[in-house]
Amino acid sequence: MKIILKCPEGVVPGGADTAVCTEVIPESMDACRLAEQFCRLGRQREGCFLIRLDGDGTASLPLKAETQIQMVRVMVRSLYQGAYSLRKEGMKELKKEDIFGMREILQDFGNAVFYIESDAAEDSGLIRAVRYGELEGKCIAYARSLGNLPANYLGTEEFAGYIRNLAGKLGVSCRILDHMDLKEQGFGGILAVNQGSARGAKMALLIRECVPGQAFTALVGKGILFDSGGYHLKSMKSMEGMKFDMCGAANVLEAFEILVREDTKENLMAVLPLAENAIGPQACRMGDVITMLDGTTVEIYNTDAEGRLILADALAYAQQQGAGRIVDLATLTYSCHNALGDRVTGMFSNDERMSSDFIDAAGEAGELVWRLPLGSHYRELLAWSSTADLANYAPEKGAGASVAACFLESFIREGVEWLHLDAVGPSVMRGRDERMAEGATGANIASIVTFLEKGN
Numbered sequence: 001m002k003i004i005l006k007c008p009e010g011v012v013p014g015g016a017d018t019a020v021c022t023e024v025i026p027e028s029m030d031a032c033r034l035a036e037q038f039c040r041l042g043r044q045r046e047g048c049f050l051i052r053l054d055g056d057g058t059a060s061l062p063l064k065a066e067t068q069i070q071m072v073r074v075m076v077r078s079l080y081q082g083a084y085s086l087r088k089e090g091m092k093e094l095k096k097e098d099i100f101g102m103r104e105i106l107q108d109f110g111n112a113v114f115y116i117e118s119d120a121a122e123d124s125g126l127i128r129a130v131r132y133g134e135l136e137g138k139c140i141a142y143a144r145s146l147g148n149l150p151a152n153y154l155g156t157e158e159f160a161g162y163i164r165n166l167a168g169k170l171g172v173s174c175r176i177l178d179h180m181d182l183k184e185q186g187f188g189g190i191l192a193v194n195q196g197s198a199r200g201a202k203m204a205l206l207i208r209e210c211v212p213g214q215a216f217t218a219l220v221g222k223g224i225l226f227d228s229g230g231y232h233l234k235s236m237k238s239m240e241g242m243k244f245d246m247c248g249a250a251n252v253l254e255a256f257e258i259l260v261r262e263d264t265k266e267n268l269m270a271v272l273p274l275a276e277n278a279i280g281p282q283a284c285r286m287g288d289v290i291t292m293l294d295g296t297t298v299e300i301y302n303t304d305a306e307g308r309l310i311l312a313d314a315l316a317y318a319q320q321q322g323a324g325r326i327v328d329l330a331t332l333t334y335s336c337h338n339a340l341g342d343r344v345t346g347m348f349s350n351d352e353r354m355s356s357d358f359i360d361a362a363g364e365a366g367e368l369v370w371r372l373p374l375g376s377h378y379r380e381l382l383a384w385s386s387t388a389d390l391a392n393y394a395p396e397k398g399a400g401a402s403v404a405a406c407f408l409e410s411f412i413r414e415g416v417e418w419l420h421l422d423a424v425g426p427s428v429m430r431g432r433d434e435r436m437a438e439g440a441t442g443a444n445i446a447s448i449v450t451f452l453e454k455g456n
Helices: 031-043 065-083 088-093 124-148 156-170 179-185 188-194 242-261 307-320 334-340 352-365 376-382 400-409 445-453
Strands: 002-005 018-020 048-052 113-117 173-177 202-208 216-221 223-227 268-277 289-291 297-299 323-330 344-349 368-371 417-422
Touching: 002 124, 031 065, 031 352, 065 113, 065 124, 065 352, 124 242, 124 445, 156 173, 156 202, 156 223, 156 242, 156 268, 173 179, 179 188, 188 268, 188 289, 188 307, 202 242, 202 307, 216 242, 216 307, 223 242, 223 307, 242 268, 242 323, 242 445, 268 307, 307 323, 307 400, 323 445, 334 344, 334 400, 344 352, 344 400, 352 368, 352 417, 352 445, 376 400, 400 417
Parallel strands: 002 113, 018 048, 048 113, 216 268, 216 323, 223 268, 323 417, 344 368
Antiparallel strands: 173 202, 202 268, 289 297, 344 417
8 A cells, every 4th residue: 555645647547447535525624534534545455546535626635734734644554543453364474472573463454545736745744644643543443454364363472472572662661570570479360371381471561751750651461362251251152252351451552652763752661461261170269358459359250251350450550660640541341342342442441631631632533532421439339348348340230341340440659640441342343344344453552652652
């Protein structure tokens, strides 16, 4: 796929081989609609397409320069999102020990050529918008490829290797805690979840410091490489797609890569807990009591409510490392999926301004989020255990997404701003669709990047 800004005369062929975007985008640009439109266009993958940004044609976009620049970025990113598919032939070439080095072979964007025509195309802002849109589109594709890999290709060791190699390319600090490190430091949540697996758990920390002494913004992503449900074993239907339970970690990692490559002036860290929820003689059981990194004791009522356990340890760890603000992303609860469907991410926050700013950023990025409630009445539902400070589940009480979010909030210190994204629905495209290929979608990467770029 090629994207050409400011096409010279005579470059774009005429006739039936050239498609012209004819939909007029209103001045009050709906970025979500725009993203969908260009995902569909990218999905065509073949031929030549002329997109006019201004001029006298029916496709002209009478928008302010700033809005047009943002629009171009969304357009270009969406073209890549629509065009992407996992290259099956690349799987045959893939070496598990070097997934990062071979990540380009897993992506297929087709052979389409998109010509973006504008009288202002030489403007550096538009050029930068195209460049950033391409970067975001490709990094989102990397996250999708990670999500689409089967669990026997991408385990905790392989994912940790990917992270380590990426950190080297980005020139950022990287620390990866293995089983012994986690045991010595008291990461009871992630260790309990991983007890049934033959693969060792990992906790990855990436740090990019720009302003010494300034607090860090932490991006935390759930990395369950496969979720069997543990002793609360999932049915075959429910277990389908559980290789995607690490999409939170993959998407957060690639959001971090975009922000570093765009040289965003903010102290950033990425915290990625990596584990596998397997069943076996050593797996944790219903009724077990574990001690989390921050000293909180938790009774495990449901072994399939494992994501909140590894995230709680990761949140505590991020704060230990200097995080003053946290955004976490997880495929956490089907309650959220049932409430909001496949397209909308559930959002929770302990800070009104952070919540409002993120909603605005998601709108600019062309993604859908909906704020859901927190509250003491939800937290109280987790306080029923006679053996621990908290239970990890509130049986038969409903409001599963809010209850899970309140569990996580219990591990946030006073004064730390926190925003939680529950993205089971949007993280995976289920079945064939005209917008995107089936599988991982890279959901919420663009929203997180836009939010942090704006200096929120």
